[in-house]
Amino acid sequence: MFEKVLKDPVHDEILFDDPLLWALVNVPAFQRLRRIRQLGTSFLTFHGAEHSRFAHSLGAYETMRRVLHHLQRDSGWPTDHREIRLALAAALLHDIGHGPFSHTFESVLGVQHEEWTYRIILEDEQLRAVLDGVDDQFALDLVRILRRENAYPAVESLISSQLDVDRMDYMLRDAEATGVSYGLFELARLVRSLTYWDGQIYVKRQNLHTVEQYLLARYFMYVQVYLHPVTVGSDVLVENILVRAKDLIAQGEPIDMPEPLRRVLQGDMADVSWYIRLDESVLLYAFHTFAEHADPILRDLAERFLHRRLFAPVVRQGSTPIDDLAFLRTTAKAMGFHPDYYVSLRACKIPGYDVIGQGLLLRDASGRVEDLSQASKLIRTLVPSREERLFLPKEMLDPEHPLSARVRSIAYSAS
Numbered sequence: 001m002f003e004k005v006l007k008d009p010v011h012d013e014i015l016f017d018d019p020l021l022w023a024l025v026n027v028p029a030f031q032r033l034r035r036i037r038q039l040g041t042s043f044l045t046f047h048g049a050e051h052s053r054f055a056h057s058l059g060a061y062e063t064m065r066r067v068l069h070h071l072q073r074d075s076g077w078p079t080d081h082r083e084i085r086l087a088l089a090a091a092l093l094h095d096i097g098h099g100p101f102s103h104t105f106e107s108v109l110g111v112q113h114e115e116w117t118y119r120i121i122l123e124d125e126q127l128r129a130v131l132d133g134v135d136d137q138f139a140l141d142l143v144r145i146l147r148r149e150n151a152y153p154a155v156e157s158l159i160s161s162q163l164d165v166d167r168m169d170y171m172l173r174d175a176e177a178t179g180v181s182y183g184l185f186e187l188a189r190l191v192r193s194l195t196y197w198d199g200q201i202y203v204k205r206q207n208l209h210t211v212e213q214y215l216l217a218r219y220f221m222y223v224q225v226y227l228h229p230v231t232v233g234s235d236v237l238v239e240n241i242l243v244r245a246k247d248l249i250a251q252g253e254p255i256d257m258p259e260p261l262r263r264v265l266q267g268d269m270a271d272v273s274w275y276i277r278l279d280e281s282v283l284l285y286a287f288h289t290f291a292e293h294a295d296p297i298l299r300d301l302a303e304r305f306l307h308r309r310l311f312a313p314v315v316r317q318g319s320t321p322i323d324d325l326a327f328l329r330t331t332a333k334a335m336g337f338h339p340d341y342y343v344s345l346r347a348c349k350i351p352g353y354d355v356i357g358q359g360l361l362l363r364d365a366s367g368r369v370e371d372l373s374q375a376s377k378l379i380r381t382l383v384p385s386r387e388e389r390l391f392l393p394k395e396m397l398d399p400e401h402p403l404s405a406r407v408r409s410i411a412y413s414a415s
Contacts, residue, residue: 006058010173014062021061021088023130028276029120030096030127033057035279039174040102041234042225044308046178053095053102059169064091067158067165067191075196077154085134087155090145091165096120096127100280104235108242109264116275118143123272157201162358163190163211171214171221182220185213195363203372205364212378215353219382227348229313229389236391237311240341241287241301248295255293257286297338311344311391314411319388320345324410328392335403337393344391352382 004016016022024030033054042049064087071077078084097116099105106112121127121139131139144151148160158165168187175183193207203211225231246265248255255262260277268274290302304310329339337343353359353373360372373380396407 008055008059008062009176010059010169011062014058015065018085018088020085020130020134021092023133024089024092024127025058027124027127027130029124030054030057030093032276032279033096033098035281036098036100036102037280038170039177039225040104040231041238042178042228042231044234044310045228045230046225048177048179049174051173051177053098056170056173057092057095059173060094060165061088061092063165063169063187063191064088064158067194070191071194071196074192074194077196082134082138083152083155086138086141086145086152087158089131089138090142090155090159093117093121093142094146094159094166099275100278100283101235101238104238105242107239108246109269111269114146116272117146119272120276121146124276153199154196154201161201161360162354163194163203163214163360167218168214171217174221174225175217178225180221180224182224183217185217186210190214197363197367200361202361202363202369205362205368205375208362208372208375211360211372212376215379215382219350219352222350227350227387229315230310232346232348232389233311233313233391234305236344236346237301237305238283240344241290241298241305244295244298244301244341245286245290248298253295255298256289258282261286297341301341309394311342312394312397314390314392316388316390320390324413328390328407328410331403331407332392332396335396335401335407337396342393342396346389346391348387348389350385350387352384353379354384 002017002019004022006014008014031054034052036053037043037049038051038053038056039049068078068084068087078087094117097113097120099113099116102113121131121143128139131142141151145156145159148156150156160166168190171183171185172187175181189207189210193204193210195202195204242265245255245257249262249265260274261282263274264278287302287306290298291306293299325345329343332339332343355371355373361369362372362375363369390411392407392411395401396404397411398404
């Protein structure tokens with residue numbers, strides 16, 4: 001009997017009893033996730049946030065394994081061995097397309113990590129060889145699940161929904177790494193709350209409060225961790241470094257950087273192998289070389305990130321008028337800062353509970369079904385909201401600078 005058991009800080013043990021899934025773990029494209037942090041630049045805000053996409057992917061797999069085990073006992077589903085393998089492989093590989101510093105890197109390339117995930121599954125030779133060992137449609141079905149094409153609706157909802165194995169793992173893992181307690185919830189009880197009926201996953205009506213606890217934990221994790229103003233500011237700084245490097249390349253300026261990064265920044269994405277060679281060690285090496293470059297903007301931005309001289313975040317309650325933003329850009333230029341790289345505005349969406357097309361369905365013992373928001377007054381109040389943040393060099397807000405009063409009058413006018 002094949003069996004591998006890994007120790008884990010969240011789940012205690014992660015069990016592999018299928019050689020196929022263990023083979024996927026050992027493919028280089030998956031091992032690359034060891035070198036990509038789960039929380040991007042959050043380590044600059046929470047010093048413990050050093051855990052990797054690799055650890056989270058293993059955790060999502062283990063959560064899926066436990067969910068399927070529960071549903072088999074509770075509802076008699078799933079029974080098909082291939083479908084079980086697809087569900088576990090999808091949980092394991094769902095993040096394989098993440099780039100260094102994750103969502104920030106996506107914004108620079110203009111390609112979402114999900115698209116890279118599909119491409120790596122279909123185009124990476126070593127990964128594809130393992131998947132084709134099942135059958136020649138296995139990789140294609142895996143991508144169909146991740147794309148949510150409704151070929152395997154129950155599995156798809158367990159991979160991507162408001163209550164999926166991805167969130168169940170990363171919330172607990174991220175809460176532990178950052179040291180916050182409000183991201184915790186009862187995972188075992190939440191798993192037991194799930195049930196399967198007629199091709200769809202439901203939540204048992206009697207477990208309403210367990211789901212409420214989970215959704216509140218998700219809300220607080222977004223407010224306090226994922227969208228922390230310092231972290232978003234760190235992401236903005238990384239984005240501006242890469243955009244400046246990309247702009248200099250387009251202008252024909254010579255820049256020393258690893259070839260995989262150069263290829264991707266130049267838009268050479270035909271060969272997925274270049275993207276797979278990118279991880280955070282590559283970017284950090286590039287940032288060290290940028291910090292010695294002749295271009296003063298690239299050099300300064302890279303030094304700011306490496307030495308944690310981050311942009312100052314200004315959280316605003318309303319939208320920033322176009323005239324105010326133009327004024328800030330003009331003032332930044334007068335203070336010696338190129339506005340394209342030193343004045344940034346970001347809108348952050350704080351998720352609540354989405355009903356339309358994504359609602360969680362409760363099912364009671366008699367078969368009556370209702371949306372979670374119908375049953376819970378608390379969840380009805382958990383509506384999505386939007387918050388705007390302005391990011392500037394701290395020097396622009398320094399009272400010692402003669403122009404800072406003008407900047408602060410605008411920056412804090414609606415904050």
